Amino acid sequence: MADYPSLHMIIDGENISGGGRRTFDVVNPVTGEQIGALPLAEAADLDRALEVAEKGFRIWRKSTPQERANVLQGAARLMIERKEDLARAATMEQGKPLAESRIEVMMNVGLFNFYAGEVFRLYGRELVRPDGMRSTVRHEPVGPVAAFAPWNFPLGNPGRKLGAPIAAGCSVILKSAEETPASALGVLQCLLDAGLPKEVAQAVFGVPDEVSRHLLGSPIIRKLSFTGSTVVGKHLVKLAAENMQRTTMELGGHGPVLVFGDADIDKALETAVGGKYRNCGQVCVSPTRFIVEESVFEKFRDGFIERARQVKVGDGLEEGTQMGPMANPRRPEAMDRLIGNAKDKGARLGTGGERIGNQGFFYAPSVLSEIPLDADIMTEEPFGPVALINPFKGEEEMIAEANRLPYGLAAYAWTGDAKRQQRLAAEIEAGMVGINSHMIGGADSPFGGVKWSGHGSEDGPEGVLACMVTKAVHEG
Template structure:
């Protein structure tokens, strides 16, 4: 078993710890025990990170596309080589099963590989003009970026936050979650070991509001990238507006899943039941609200419950475990409260609804059915191992429910009618839609939402262009 590594800040390529800095314990969510001590950045540390970001941008924006691509490709190769070690670290500090952690690390490598190719696909254009005149559109890196990443996917989120900026020619200061620091540090270390100049990427930790306010107050920072809750996203967007900094916001969701009577119900169940409890439901695109057409409601609900009861829950380092603990103590507290509220409003508790064991942050995979609209869990993202299954009369009513909330990140639909499929893709209000499938993300596709789920994109070509600004050039 890999030892949990020592923790540090990473500023200008220097590993900083101790020296009178405040610290925070990192806990293993399977046991609740401390496994590491994380140093928190001082204001002076943040100023040093800002100075490095300014120097890094000046140099990296001039780097040839081939150089940027080489670094990203090399980092991806190192991620693949170190995937086993990084996965063990991730499971120990985040809780997800080891197989999921390794898959996430490989996905992070794939994302960096895609971004490497995009380095050579940042195209401008020349406009037609009379002889002797010229008009061009050029794309240039926006500048140093402050990026804030959550704990639920500690490698993928970092690859997203730094990969696009590095491909575009930006520098970046990234603040990962203080609950999953080692995974983030290991990911950035792959970039440095692949030849990224140390001034280009800094890693800092600290009290989130203090770090964000300090970095965003600096004129050095030109853009903010944040993944997290809608409430915090609105707060950061307001801070960014004070200096008109650009923003990318990937915020909360409450994924509707429309199940129609003409769907392959068994295939839908085999795909969506485990998907709902991936990473203990702590996924922004998790399918949470199952909107089931009346004729197939009983079959779908009963089949879903059967599959959920068969899930093996335990320490993610153990063989065969399909769902680990929630990542922190806040998770079970919130789910317990939301499930209790739903039952008090008349919901039926089909399975789960309780904590597991007497250590760590385990909560049983839970299914609620016939949940009324006024229950909190029908209106706020649970972000935990809970699925809601309700019956509806038909397509019009189902679409109304899918679009009822102010969130619009991911949505899913199951139907074998091609005309209906096209209709659904047009009428469902979401940034990402899967039809007869359980996945909405791919390294070459934009990742982002609409309405309260945010704006801007990561991944795909759009993930690089979000780090660029357009410049019009006229020559007469």
Template sequence: MATTYDAKLGLYIGGEWLGTEGRETHDVLNPATGAGHAALPLATAADLDAALEATQRGFVLWRGTAPEKRAAVLQKTAQLIRERADHLARIATLEQGKILAEAKGEALFAAALLDFHAGEALRIYGRVLPRPAGTRSLVLHQPVGPVAAFCAWNFPIMNVVRKIAPAIAAGCSIIIKPSEETAGSAVEVLRCFQDAGLPGDVAQCVFGVPDMVSRQLLASPITRKLSFTGSVPVGKHLMKLAADTMMKTTMELGGHGPVLVFDDCDLDKTLDTLVAHKFRNAGQVCIAPTRFHVQEGVYDAFAAGFAERTRALKIGDGLDAGTQMGPMANPRRPEAIGELVEDARRHGAKLLAGGERGGEGGFFFQPTVLADVPLDARAMNDEPFGPIALLRPFATVDDAIEQANRLPFGLAAYCFTENGRRQNLLGDAIEAGMVAINNVRLSWPDSPFGGVKDSGHGSEDGPEGVMAHLVTKTVHMM
């Protein structure tokens, strides 16, 4: 497969692609080598004003567009993403680092999201309330208005689709600001929407200095909804900006996924599943399993098996055949992970695998397993967002639930037990927006994706994701 980075970078405003002329730029890098790919234009204040004006025009147009037409655009975009999946995957690997198979899987999941939202565009129902003869009370769900959406870099194809699809299914227009570090993936997704017939004013794509872009977009009375995927501190900052205009918000923030492993689980199957999932995308996943709380009876066997499987992983360029984990996405991440590992070891954690940077050049860090990690280690309290597995034993079910709920995060949790009564208890007692029992899959097109507590509020995907882009109106006719 070709290794050329052939994304045509630019801003997409009012149906036009704008280049670097007269604009500052950002270098998009290859995480496997550290070398630059291309210069990305950054939006000026005038560009952002133009995007806001276009998205206002787009909302007027799109809210009046028949649901069948909205659905047709989504379905055509899904078709184009499937046709271009190899191209999209190569771009994502070259700028984000994940292995090629994961990147292609991401593209195909994005297509499935589009297909689902195409159906949801036709299922935005209201209701008629019982009233005396000759009178009516109607409950309507209508598009909230122009959306400002901010994407993280870890799933550069899916995150863009996850923002745009429900907005346009609902009849909203949108300005999307993906990560500058993974701009090519976002640009190529926008080209799919463009080629599928989405009017240029309905979706804008801008890049720029994050603080400047967010302040200008969120201060505008044109923007009626904020959708954000990213860290807890940034999410709280953006919510404060959004509060000034009382806009609707969906916040998908960080996590610190607890994994509860009980002594009645199928140990080998559990280990095979968890090791693969832990180091997917080099651990740079908001729902990644991170804190492994293992019942005392199987703790030693679990730790040994986890470390053995981790040491066998092949690390390298995501484009290379046989690579099982690629580099981290940017030069900041290996340094941050290294600091967390050293802090945990100073607090008494035992290093069972990894613990150092790896690879020749690029932003690599070895997949790492730490056992007996004290609760006061930074990694046990701050989201690592990297290839670190943190292991601790527990004695009772109550102990496990207490540890799962100890932190202010509440995005994803995982449990492995064959006891049906215990499964029901864990599903009820764990404070998380999503719980997986004896499996690790939490993302499905038809199910809501989101967290509680500091991990945010609102849902993406499923019918709930479209409803998050609607407001409720009651009409009384006498």
């Protein structure tokens, strides 16, 4: 596609491509055809990025709050000006509808503007001491950050990975997903064009294990920020332990949704169906395991199936498309495997369960119900457009099912009982809980999980503080 951006790495402000480097074929998920060739970093490129990041930290840690705010606000303004180009690139390389890509741009705008204010609120505190003594607690930037972002939110994930370290006064090396490089480059370019010193943020791409081992093997890197699967996250935490690098890990989930008999079922259905098939279900906080009280199970299941069949699937660039293709050929293969296994175990397929067309990576919106708990899909995050709907007897059993898995990223509940809402808020094991709502994120709200879904937070004041260390200073 002629309007897809040219691809490169950015190191020390220089666009780097060619030079005999290995390349990665970027494809359009609608057709499966190549739209770009991405240069991959060699060891020398990574060494250069580390050297520049060390220099960038020395520069940026001395920046004033106003300087950091100016850059973040300037980048936000540029993202608004470039919204259509950024959104179009994201849709071309990831597949999601253009409307969703535009929302991602504005998510970054909101986050950068919030962080621009937060840089003035990074207070320490003064402790109470006798006359003649002074003790203070300071927050200082942790140092160069290695940030790894996945492909499912090609604009939003790089925005999170870049915004927090820059607000805190750190430098950052961003390794975004090779499948969606143009989006990440576009976000970083907005920051550079807004006046960020070229030494402060770099973008590299490469063979993931090579890049992670190289960057985390360097004592220059002081912090790892990773969004991705639990399996890869555990591996990276082990690598980071060698140099005692701090970590923020936003890992996989398997979002439970508790639906009680006293809920507004129509509102729950309208909200849940839109949430489930957003970004083709390729969302770590996607509502997935619907834990439905027996009294409303059939109504909820049948209503979900009816609405799923009405979802318009197509090219994300076309007007009216509600769900695009999956992002890469691995995802439809995983869906076939997981849905097939569930059916073999006795699950009922209400709709979908198959690919659409003979090109690209399209998959039908799918609904499984009455699924045995020993089916693979009930323990393995499907990360695709499938809803899992099972009946349960009552609150105690439903909470136990919600907490059954080792994941705890996002959870949802629908009930009209105010006291039950408070019990659920306390008893559900998740980093984020939505009650009668699927809105669980915001620029000012911490985003992160518990258990195998990771630790630490992005967004909100917590996102900036995650890129800082605490120092106590005592003066006699």
